[in-house]
Amino acid sequence: MQPFHYSRASSIPQALEIQAMAGQDRSRPGTAYLAGGTTLIDLMKLEVMRPQNVIDLRALSATHGAIGWDGTNLHLGAFASMAAVANHGDVIEHFPVIAQSLSLAASAQLRNMATLGGNVLQKTRCAYFRDPSWQACNRRTPGSGCAAIEGLNRQHAVLGTNDHCIASYPGDFAQALIALDATVTLSGPEGERRMPFAALHRQPQDRPDIETNLAPGEIITAFTVPAGPWTRRSLYLKVRDRQSYEFAVASAAVALEMNGRVVNEVRIALGGVATVPWRARDAESVLRGHTLDEARANRAAQAAFNGAVPRSHNAFKIALGQSTLVRALLDAASLEVSHG
Amino acid sequence: MNEEQDNNQPVSRQRRRFLVGSAQGGAAALFLSPLGNLGAAAPRKPASSEDIVSDARTPLPMTLEVNGKPHSLRLDTRMTLLDALRDEIGLTGTKKGCDHGQCGACTVLVDGRRELSCLTLAVAAQGREIQTIEGLANADGALHPMQQAFIEHDAFQCGYCTPGQILSAIGCVREGHADTPESIREFMSGNLCRCAAYPNIVAAVTQARQAMEE
Numbered sequence: 424m425q426p427f428h429y430s431r432a433s434s435i436p437q438a439l440e441i442q443a444m445a446g447q448d449r450s451r452p453g454t455a456y457l458a459g460g461t462t463l464i465d466l467m468k469l470e471v472m473r474p475q476n477v478i479d480l481r482a483l484s485a486t487h488g489a490i491g492w493d494g495t496n497l498h499l500g501a502f503a504s505m506a507a508v509a510n511h512g513d514v515i516e517h518f519p520v521i522a523q524s525l526s527l528a529a530s531a532q533l534r535n536m537a538t539l540g541g542n543v544l545q546k547t548r549c550a551y552f553r554d555p556s557w558q559a560c561n562r563r564t565p566g567s568g569c570a571a572i573e574g575l576n577r578q579h580a581v582l583g584t585n586d587h588c589i590a591s592y593p594g595d596f597a598q599a600l601i602a603l604d605a606t607v608t609l610s611g612p613e614g615e616r617r618m619p620f621a622a623l624h625r626q627p628q629d630r631p632d633i634e635t636n637l638a639p640g641e642i643i644t645a646f647t648v649p650a651g652p653w654t655r656r657s658l659y660l661k662v663r664d665r666q667s668y669e670f671a672v673a674s675a676a677v678a679l680e681m682n683g684r685v686v687n688e689v690r691i692a693l694g695g696v697a698t699v700p701w702r703a704r705d706a707e708s709v710l711r712g713h714t715l716d717e718a719r720a721n722r723a724a725q726a727a728f729n730g731a732v733p734r735s736h737n738a739f740k741i742a743l744g745q746s747t748l749v750r751a752l753l754d755a756a757s758l759e760v761s762h763g
Numbered sequence: 764m765n766e767e768q769d770n771n772q773p774v775s776r777q778r779r780r781f782l783v784g785s786a787q788g789g790a791a792a793l794f795l796s797p798l799g800n801l802g803a804a805a806p807r808k809p810a811s812s813e814d815i816v817s818d819a820r821t822p823l824p825m826t827l828e829v830n831g832k833p834h835s836l837r838l839d840t841r842m843t844l845l846d847a848l849r850d851e852i853g854l855t856g857t858k859k860g861c862d863h864g865q866c867g868a869c870t871v872l873v874d875g876r877r878e879l880s881c882l883t884l885a886v887a888a889q890g891r892e893i894q895t896i897e898g899l900a901n902a903d904g905a906l907h908p909m910q911q912a913f914i915e916h917d918a919f920q921c922g923y924c925t926p927g928q929i930l931s932a933i934g935c936v937r938e939g940h941a942d943t944p945e946s947i948r949e950f951m952s953g954n955l956c957r958c959a960a961y962p963n964i965v966a967a968v969t970q971a972r973q974a975m976e977e
Contacts, residue, residue, distance in 0.1 A: 426819035429840040429886050451819075457887065464843070464882045465863050475819065477840070479887050506876075510938070530953020531938070532931065533864060535876045536883075667952035 425473040433482045435610045435642060441478050442640045443612060451475035456642060458483075458502060459537035461529070462545045470555055471546075471563060480642070484538070487644050492517060497648040501540030501608075505596070509534060517650060520657035520676050524599040527661045530668045540643035543597045543607075543623065543700075544635065548670055549579065549590035561587045562631040577736040578672070581744070583698035584732055588631035590698060592624070597700035598676040599659060602692035605648045611641035620646065624699040653680040653688050656760045660751040661694070662743060671695030673744040675751035679715075684756075686710045691752075693727060696744045703727040706748065715756050720749040825889050829854065830898025836885075844888045845869045845880035848895060856896035856926045860955075867954035870927040870934075871895050877934030896926035899933075908974035909933050912967040920958035928954045932968045933975075941972040 428451065432438035438456070445454045455474035457463055458481060466472040484502040491498040492513035499508060508514055509525035529537065551557040551570040559568030571579055571589055580591040597620070600607075605620040623635050637643075648654075657678035663669040674694035680687040689710045691703040706727035713719050724745035731741050822837035827847060834852050845862070848854045848871070860868030862881045869881040872894040880893075899907040909929050912918070919925045931954045935941045940950035947968050948961070956964065 424841045427840060428819045429823070429884070431887075457884075460884065460887070461864055461879075461882050464884065468863065479884075481887060506938075530867065531935065531940070531950050532867060532870055532877050532879045532953045535934075536878050667949050 424467050427475050427477045429477050431479040438478055438480055439612055445476040456480050458541040461533050461537045469553055471553055499539055499646040501643040501645055502538045504535055505537045505542055506534040518654050520599045520659045523659035524595040528595040545594050547590035548593045552590055562590055565632045576734040579737050580698045581696050581731040581733055581740050582701055583626045585627050587629055588627035592699050593670050595694055598692040598694040601700040601702050602676040602678055602690040603648050605646050607643055608645040609641045610644050611638050626699055653678040656755055656758050658755050660747055662747050673740055673747040675748045677751040677755045679755045684714045686713055686715050696740050720752040724748040825886055827888055829893045838885050840886050842885045843881055844883040844885045847885035854895050854897050858923055858926055867931055868924050868927040870931045872930055877931050909971040912971035916963045916967040918963040918967040919960050924956045928964060936972045936975050941968050
């Protein structure tokens with residue numbers, strides 16, 4: 424691990440002040456915010472991340488860690504732990520897809536440590552990204568190439584890829600957020616702003632190393648998720664190489680509003696198969712206003728993977744991703760949902 | 764060793780390095796004394812302060828509270844809580860397995876919750892109550908119900924993962940996730956056992972849950 428200067432902030436303004444001052448010191452480039460540390464410390468040990476300044480934001484869990492449900496919106500402080508949100512009664516009852524996406528991720532210890540803000544910013548598990556002995560990785564070293572395109576790419580993405588990067592986005596919670604049209608609140612040097620969660624992550628384009636649209640120094644402080652007639656009939660289906668404590672090979676976040684057997688409204692996002700949290704709007708269009716049966720679900724799943732680009736070892740993800748979405752849709756349609 | 768030498772340099776030389784640093788940017792003032800930043804306001808210490816640090820490798824003074832006892836240490840910011848427990852404090856019951864948060868061998872209780880000491884910086888664990896396997900038994904030597912249950916159910920072979928399993932299992936019970944064998948398996952999945960003592964671990968956790976709830 425590279426040496427770094429450590430500092431603690433007990434408020435957002437203090438964090439931004441320290442960050443700004445560190446940014447002025449060209450002798451020690453690179454500043455990272457530390458929250459749960461489950462991604463950052465891991466990648467610092469691997470020397471994939473080499474910040475020379477680390478600003479510890481853990482104390483912000485006291486001021487930015489609340490979970491609130493007001494009957495219209497779910498408010499999630501970005502410094503709430505994954506475990507706290509996964510186990511929260513209102514989240515489980517009103518937003519099951521959110522609770523499931525969190526409880527099916529990582530391990531109990533990691534969920535106790537990791538924060539929501541850090542969770543959505545977690546880095547890809549691409550083995551070439553995580554191992555600096557591989558010279559070619561555009562996500563780690565811009566312009567160096569991509570070792571995965573011609574390498575072992577079973578775990579890699581089939582949606583949202585290009586010739587610069589095919590690394591898959593590893594998270595689960597982000598799929599629930601993008602499916603439910605969440606917004607994210609940010610604090611930065613220029614003040615506070617909100618953006619649709621769907622605008623947070625960037626597809627690789629020609630700079631895979633620029634993973635988000637966060638401005639330098641910005642901190643995620645909260646997520647807001649609006650309730651809809653579909654949010655209670657929602658679920659997260661995660662298919663893995665083993666039953667627990669594993670990243671998704673393919674996953675689907677689904678929320679449905681049914682009128683009998685007809686789909687009034689639907690929200691779909693896919694995980695494990697794309698470079699970023701992936702909203703499947705084409706699949707939603709296939710379902711809206713139609714009777715939901717297996718044939719219609721299959722048509723939606725095919726639409727979801729239109730344009731998918733398989734590589735040498737991951738073509739199975741197209742069929743698996745489609746099957747995952749079909750099962751998620753049919754399971755969600757058959758859920759018993761009370762409207763008390 | 765370099766850190767020790769740096770630390771023992773005359774104050775005048777430290778001061779000179781500090782002045783060079785601060786001329787390049789004001790950030791130095793905030794990063795010099797990490798412990799000073801615990802308060803609400805960011806301190807700007809005068810250049811004569813003794814805890815001047817311009818080399819990030821210089822050990823920092825810190826206090827860790829482990830099993831109810833404070834330990835005053837000087838540690839590199841890079842040191843994990845796991846290495847501090849084992850190599851600095853001498854509590855080797857907490858085990859290093861993968862060192863990357865994948866195996867659970869290093870699990871300890873932090874403020875009562877199970878966390879991974881290998882992904883926790885020691886410097887960031889200040890002000891938090893850390894409990895390790897050494898802190899579970901009573902002063903009279905009576906084992907914690909989870910320790911006793913692991914012995915009674917032969918819930919290990921080589922024993923290397925066992926301290927982490929036991930701390931994690933206590934967390935699992937406290938979280939309310941030990942009601943069924945299925946739930947225990949799911950919520951203990953962060954603790955790997957290469958000897959595959961899993962059936963006996965599930966039995967031990969089931970027994971200890973009842974004892975802990977009595």
